[in-house]
Amino acid sequence: MWRLGRCLQVLWTCRGRSIKRQSGEVTPCAANMATRRCLLDRPYRRHKMILSKETALWFAVVGGLAVGVGAAFVSSRTEAKSMKFGDQVVSLIESTRTMTANDPDLGAGAISGARYCTIRKNVPSDMCLGPALVHVYGGSLSVTGASSTFTVVAASVAREGCAAAIPKIAAQPGIVSVQVGSSGARPTPISSEVADTDCAAAGATTLTIVANR
Incomplete structure (x- = not known):
């Protein structure tokens, strides 16, 4: 799982940029080469990735949207289930509530x-x-x-x-x-x-x- 996430990070970071090794050597970052190295070459893990602020912001925005959509879906499903009772739609009212003529x-x-x-x-x-x-x-x-x-x-x-x-x-x-x-x-x-x-x-x-x- 870690390797897959790392590979996805490589693909995104390699958009016309370079990879900087721990030794300080900078090499071209072609997407196909980076993916092949990431999947097959274990020592590639030790390479230091250049993660830009733009990339970090992109991941944060996408993650936030996914969480928001998921929470809204769960909330709507819960509300729909709570309003079903046989073939009839009923109101769920607190058991201690006192009803009045103008309720x-x-x-x-x-x-x-x-x-x-x-x-x-x-x-x-x-x-x-x-x-x-x-x-x-x-x-x-x-x-x-x-x-x-x-x-x-x-x-x-x-x-x-x-x-x-x-x-x-x-x-x-x-x-x-x-x-x-x-x-x-x-x-x-x-x-x-x-x-x-x-x-x-x-x-x-x-x-x-x-x-x-």
């Missing part, structure tokens, strides 16, 4: 109550169902329930359709049940046939989701 993550949605994120040991971060429902299905939110459960009410699910929305919501980790309207709670998973029936009966306007807190 920017909820848009124009109204909310009452404090923490409503699902907290599970097998999930790296708290997956907040409220912002996910608002983002994907639209509507408003209200939160009730004891410390073990909470209920999210999402209205106006017509963007994707009630029947299509229920199975996706029911498949998320931590969901206990999905209820259409104010009655008819169903355990998960909910079949498309049940969803079609309940959505038609409720007018496809309201979903109530109960999940582990």
Whole structure:
């Protein structure tokens, strides 16, 4: 590895310049001759290279650009992965955060109550169902329930359709049940046939989701 790096240095330095030996002798520096010597002649290691300031600056600039591009790529990939949760895009919110009616993550949605994120040991971060429902299905939110459960009410699910929305919501980790309207709670998973029936009966306007807190 050292020899390869040295050879590359020889090629760059030999742009119309000369090589100065330790003895003080200066010889022409043809690129092909320098490369052949560098690869085959071990004593060539002892030759003192003339490394100009221009060459050093070139290596520094190229190295800095490579590090910057690599860091930007890793950062973008990490951010993209953190925003994926099943088929839905959710917001990752701190578990101790208290939500208010004017919270920017909820848009124009109204909310009452404090923490409503699902907290599970097998999930790296708290997956907040409220912002996910608002983002994907639209509507408003209200939160009730004891410390073990909470209920999210999402209205106006017509963007994707009630029947299509229920199975996706029911498949998320931590969901206990999905209820259409104010009655008819169903355990998960909910079949498309049940969803079609309940959505038609409720007018496809309201979903109530109960999940582990």
